[in-house]
Amino acid sequence: MYVYDKYDQRLIEDRVKQFRDQTKRYLSGELSEEEFRPLRLQNGLYVQRFAPMLRVAVPYGQLTSRQTRMMAKIARDFDKGYVHISTRQNIQFNWLALEDVPDILAELATVQMHAIQTSGNCLRNVTTDQFAGVAYDELIDPRPWCEIVRQWTTCHPEFAYLPRKFKIAINGSTTDRAVIEVHDIGLEPVHNASGELGFRVLVGGGLGRTPVIGVFINEFLPWQELLSYLDAILRVYNRYGRRDNKYKARIKILVKALTPNVFAQKVDAEMEHLRGGYTTLTEAEVHRVAKHFINPQYKILTNQDTEFASIDKQYPDFASWRIRNTLTHKKSGYVAVTMSLKPTGVAPGDIIDKQLDAAADLADRYSFGQLRTSHEQNIILADVEQSELFALWGELREGGFATPNIGLLTDIICCPGGDFCSLANAKSIPIAESIQRRFDDLDYLFDIGELDLNISGCMNACGHHHVGHIGILGVDKKGEEFYQVSLGGSASRDASLGKILGPSFAQEAMPGVISKLIDVYIEQRTEDERFIDTYRRIGIDLFKERVYATNH
Incomplete structure (x- = not known):
């Protein structure tokens, strides 16, 4: 997964200092509620019914075991001992004291995490398939492209005050597990007749008060023009999107009002000014980001599916779990495992601090120290050896993660x-x-x-x-x-x-x-x-x- 360089680290540390000062001035009465509101929203802080809620960014759902343990520590030290996983793969703390938030952000910065742009009228967390990089049906690994978009959008001044919040999803597989058709922008990979990589581009999807399935306005965008084309879309939205009525401010309303064809024409007109400019991607830039997403040190293994017959017969509960909670891996001898956060009697997507620590330990032992959060509000261990499945299942049962209901009615x-x-x-x-x-x-x-x-x-x-x-x-x-x-x-x-x-x-x-x-x-x-x-x-x-x- 992506690792911060010194510039990334400096950026979030400076943001923590900035917000600490802003919070101090608000609590002392120097800043009014109206003045403080956009500042807290830019740092992921909402005022909820009973207490402030902080939404922490989990870019494209990727976490390390160290980051997961930090979530557990914050839940213990500052909250009521649990967190909530959102449908945008982020993590939310629901019972914080406002005066503690700068300290929480400082702790997050020590493990390369932040809450920037998780709320407000800006470009939100870029999401993707929770099985990105390991799924058997994957065409490309979407994570480097998610990271490229994330770096481009973070603290981009033009996109900090959009007409309304804005969400991008990138799919990389034949199956759409990224839900791209109900996003403001959805991207999926395609190859042209010459075998060159590009993206199909969808705009204007979204749910909320006016649910809309998006429309594809570009069937083949060369990868080099990805950021330029996204820039063009957002320029059109920023220029023509409504700001007088928040219920009509999403890009889906604009696309419908203009019609998809006219919207696409305006985007193409913007591209005339952007094509070949500083947002044009190069192989060197893509390689710079992609090198952070190299495969872990997989063993050379053979597929062991046929060897589970006797174990399945002896342990039918294990068989049920293996059918529902594992996904075929692109690497022979491995599977991706979904840890269910939906046992009966637990709020969907909630996980307590001890479970977070346990999940981190399991990731270290079974999945190269990495975890994923999913749109469905579960946790994934993406790289588990098939030979370790039975042992892992036993530990998941002890931790409350083994409910075999993934994709079923109670996986709500x-x-x-x-x-x-x-x-x-x-x-x-x-x-x-x-x-x-x-x-x-x-x-x-x-x-x-x-x-x-x-x-x-x-x-x-x-x-x-x-x-x-x-x-x-x-x-x-x-x-x-x-x-x-x-x-x-x-x-x-x-x-x-x-x-x-x-x-x-x-x-x-x-x-x-x-x-x-x-x-x-x-x-x-x-x-x-x-x-x-x-x-x-x-x-x-x-x-x-x-x-x-x-x-x-």
């Missing part, structure tokens, strides 16, 4: 909701827990099969409910918390937005509602159909009829 994506967030209309975590308890039978979960269930506490859609096969949105009805259900969303390459099922439900009704939806699916599915496949084949009417027959 969920925002912190009304338990923490001042923007939320309703709580998310109790809904997730009640659904997890209703579907706590692993045999039944496996029978249901792959199903994405996403929960958001408000229209900002931090839980990505729009693209869940089943999406749940917290809504306020005359001061009471209710929940709206949508069906048919997808965050994969076949991205789609869910359709609202009908009137919302009270909290206590939600497990029963999900049960009825699953019953319809089980009755109607054909062999090998996932929930989303059955929904797309039969439509919404049967689901609606079953749910509302007894609920309204």
